[in-house]
Amino acid sequence: MRTMRAAVIEGPHKISVKEVPYPTPGSGEVVVKVEACGVCGTDYHILEGDFLSPYPLIPGHEFSGTVYEIGEGVEGWNVGDRVAVDPSVYCGKCYYCLNNQGNMCQNWNAIGVTMNGAFAEYVAVPAKNLYHLPENMSFQEGAYVEPLSCVVYAMRRLKIRFGDKVLIFGAGPMGLLLLQAVLKGGASEVAVVDLAEEKLAAAQKLGAHKTFAGTAGLKEQYPLGFDIVIDATGVPSVIEKMFEFAGNKAKILQFGCAPKDAKVSVSPFDIYNKDWEILGSMALLFTFHPALNLLKNGVVTSGVLTTKEISLDEFPDYLSKPKDKNDLKVLVRPWK
Ligand SMILES: [Zn+2]
Ligand SMILES: [Zn+2]
Incomplete structure (x- = not known):
């Protein structure tokens, strides 16, 4: 069986880096090779067990990377495309989804929150959640598209x-x-x-x-x-x-x-x-395009917001310790 390395939360306060199955893309999905994933307050909530996340879970919802493998029925994307990924997964069928209020979806899910996320070498995501990273945008900046x-x-x-x-x-x-x-x-x-x-x-x-x-x-x-x-x-x-x-x-x-x-x-x-x-203000609602544009044109900058970059191996220890009060954003770089 093909495997990859990922940070897995197995229960409250239990996190480690392990070999797990490689996420084969399902129909309509692509596998993204993760280049940068931001550590967020939500990740602490998930580790502490006060979020409705199922375990075991690979967290990580603020990420960028490249398209690595393309599943059945996916059109318009190529291996190697640089992308940012909207982690929101709406059902598309409930009252709120059908009322253009997807962030209130009654079956709300999110990559890295209720589904396996990007503190991993690879992550499978719906192709419709992909956004092209502009040419001049680094993967590090790409990790800020979601919070922005x-x-x-x-x-x-x-x-x-x-x-x-x-x-x-x-x-x-x-x-x-x-x-x-x-x-x-x-x-x-x-x-x-x-x-x-x-x-x-x-x-x-x-x-x-x-x-x-x-x-x-x-x-x-x-x-x-x-x-x-x-x-x-x-x-x-x-x-x-x-x-x-x-x-x-x-x-x-x-x-x-x-x-x-x-x-x-x-x-x-x-x-x-x-x-x-x-x-x-609950999360986001199809606001990736303006966020990408704000970063691309330097209207909003992310550079000074990154305190440091760490490896996947360093991540469990980092998340388990009390946060340094002077730390801003920390980015995990699985391939660095
Ligand atoms: Zn976040
Ligand atoms: Zn819904």
Whole structure:
């Protein structure tokens, strides 16, 4: 039997690199040889067992690579094509799919979340999930198309108004992509809060007007609050706090993924009295094309967001350790 190497999560807190069967492409599928796959907060959730992932699972949903083998019935793709892959797998038949709301699919699946993913040498994916990587785009950049397409989706939900003042909690990779997006989207001033100095330095480099290590001083500098407040941490105590900085008529965007049963307290009187809009943003919805274009044209950059590249063998150990608070995105390169 043909095999490949992959990082397999066998149960909560159990991950190792093993020889597993090579993923022979089914009908309508291609096998992608993985060149770069980003480590994401979701991977930590899956390892900890607080996501609805089945085990054993090969995680990895932010990836790029080349087409390696083509399954039956696939047209328009050639071996060697450089690609980014939309991990979303919608059923196409449920109420939401048939209402153009695939990210709400009642049978929602995603490569690397509920199906085997790309922390592996190879991954089988539906051909309809493939997007060509532009010629000038590296595989490393290609690994950012998925997270950026989540940001594009969020921006379309947010409908920023030209000149808005924006506050972002969290200067991780997503916070820093959101920062660039709101700056290009018309924000007149963006403040970013995080506890890690290196992340705040990255935020400044990317154009944040003000950065804060915690919320001290924020109220004093912005007594009327912000037009837009965004959580990109998923941390319930931070989320509860962000409402304090929402001004009158503010939009409040919950972008970060909080633990499933977390609760925060918010004043319904404030929601009413201040004309607030509270928005969610679930993953992405056919936003790969704009994300690719934003990266291709340098409207959004990913270069400063990569802390380091590691091998497949280094990945289980990296994911098992508590995350270094100064780490931004780490990319796994199975063939490097
Ligand atoms: Zn992700
Ligand atoms: Zn569906």
